[in-house]
Amino acid sequence: MELHETLRAYRRYAGVYDVAFGALFASGRREAVRRVNDRPRQRVLEVGVGTGLSLPLFRADARVTGIDVSPEMLAKAREKVARLKLAQVEAILEADAERLDFADDGFDAVLALYVVSVVSDPARFGAEVRRVCKPGGRIVIVNHFSSEQGPMRRVERALAPFxxxxxxxxxxxxxxxxxxxxxxxxxxxxxxxxxxxxLLVCVNEK
Ligand SMILES: C[S@@+](CC[C@H](N)C(=O)[O-])C[C@H]1O[C@@H](n2cnc3c(N)ncnc32)[C@H](O)[C@@H]1O
Structure with a gap:
């Protein structure tokens, strides 16, 4: 998707996102965060953090930075961090996962939950995520990928132009x-x- 389409879509979704997609996607979020909660004091980047539904799930000694391109989604995430006093969240920043401003090898783990089918260029996204994640660090992704066959394949093809x-x-x-x-x-x-x-758990190879 082009960035202006993403901004427009998530400006519309922000107010209803938690009700529409909170419970529906919850077990995938829990499984993903569990993968990085197995070690202490992990420095974690969550790209496309949205309204911050995953943030309360991180262990108390994690150091989490959440980024997103949508100001409206981020406002909801910031409100959650303040309301729930989430000390494990170091920063919530407006930033594009395809053009990250972080140094190389700065994060022990990177999470992308329901984001990879939204970014404009998966190759640029992959290169940036691999650059900021330490060698051997984990990149945890949850997403829907196209069905190989069956009736859902037809639905997905029909939705493609939209x-x-x-x-x-x-x-x-x-x-x-x-x-x-x-x-x-x-x-x-x-x-x-x-x-x-x-759910995909990837090991960062450089
Ligand atoms: C379907 S929502 C997922 C939100 C959240 N991760 C969750 O678990 O529900 C996709 C999010 O990715 C964000 N996004 C899309 N492209 C992005 C990019 N290039 N960089 C950062 N965030 C992006 C959107 O603004 C939106 O908040």
Whole structure:
């Protein structure tokens, strides 16, 4: 999706996002955060943090930076951090995951939850995420990838031309994403309702 389409879509979603997508995507978020909660004092970057629904799940000694391009989604995340007094959140910043301002190798782990089918250029996104993550660090992704067959395949194809309006690419095959982003998958697991979404744990190779 183009950046202006993302900004427009998530400006519209921000007010209703937690009600519409909070519970629906919750188990995928929990599984993802559990992967980085297994070690103490991890410096974590969450790209496309949205309204911050994952933030209360991080252990108290984590040091989490959340970024997003949408000011309206970030306002909700900041409000949650303040209301819930989330001391593990170091910063919530307006930034583009495809053009990160962080130094190389600065994070132990990077999370991208329901984001990779929204970014404009998976190759640029992959290069930036791999650059800021330490060698051997974990990159944890949850997303829906296109079904290989069956009735959902037809629905995804039909939705493809409307990505800008719905706010994500419905027709988004995993093999193409992995080829373009350069991520190496160490674990893959179906998550959420009917296992329709996928958790990927990737190990950062430089
Ligand atoms: C479907 S929402 C997911 C929000 C949250 N991660 C969750 O678990 O619900 C996608 C989010 O990615 C953000 N986003 C899209 N492209 C981005 C980019 N290039 N850089 C940073 N954030 C981006 C959108 O603004 C939106 O808040």
């Amino acid at each position: 990505a800008g309006r719905v706010g994500f690419h419905a027709d988004f095959p995993l093999d193409r994403f992995l080829r373009e982003s350069g991520f190496r998958v160490a674990e893959r697991k179906p998550v959420n309702l009917f296992g329709y979404w996928t």
